[in-house]
Amino acid sequence: MPKINPVSLPPLEPMKAEVGNGIAAFSQIESFLALLYAQFMHPAPRALSLLSFDAARHIEIKCRVLKVVGQQCLSGHHLSDFEKLMQRVKRKTEMRNKLAHWHVAHWHKNQPVSSVEEIRQMEPRLIPPYFSSGNLDFSPDQPIGMSELKDFSSGCRKLATDLSAFLTGRAFNAD
Numbered sequence: 001m002p003k004i005n006p007v008s009l010p011p012l013e014p015m016k017a018e019v020g021n022g023i024a025a026f027s028q029i030e031s032f033l034a035l036l037y038a039q040f041m042h043p044a045p046r047a048l049s050l051l052s053f054d055a056a057r058h059i060e061i062k063c064r065v066l067k068v069v070g071q072q073c074l075s076g077h078h079l080s081d082f083e084k085l086m087q088r089v090k091r092k093t094e095m096r097n098k099l100a101h102w103h104v105a106h107w108h109k110n111q112p113v114s115s116v117e118e119i120r121q122m123e124p125r126l127i128p129p130y131f132s133s134g135n136l137d138f139s140p141d142q143p144i145g146m147s148e149l150k151d152f153s154s155g156c157r158k159l160a161t162d163l164s165a166f167l168t169g170r171a172f173n174a175d
Contacts, residue, residue, distance in 0.1 A: 025156035032163035
């Protein structure tokens with residue numbers, strides 16, 4: 001009887017934890033956007049401003065509302081810094097949406113795999129939902145690996161720090 005060599009795949013839990021870290025880091029950005037909105041809306045009651053901003057459930061809507069209000073409240077280098085920060089938020093939002101709607105699974109560049117050797121080479125990745133156009137028409141650069149997730153989390157923390165500095169008038173690099 002032939003000997004069967006079981007295939008073991010790397011655990012998915014570390015990547016799932018990093019997805020959670022990324023979503024938590026992005027939530028800091030959302031909090032600072034709400035505070036910035038409330039500051040722009042002053043002298044309106046702060047609680048009312050925060051509640052109205054929270055009523056816009058989708059981050060893209062919040063960003064559009066904040067951008068319109070910011071353009072009315074700011075000028076000069078303050079407006080320029082604000083617009084640069086909002087561009088950074090927009091880039092982070094694209095990745096945040098992937099964290100929220102994609103899933104962690106084992107992945108190989110040759111999807112679907114066709115050999116035991118390819119199965120052994122599979123790695124945890126964040127990939128589009130199985131039956132989406134992004135997954136059915138796979139390209140090798142589409143899945144997101146652990147290093148990109150860690151970069152996203154640290155980038156979100158940096159952006160949150162810069163939003164805080166903008167809110168309080170401290171110096172920061174908007175780019």
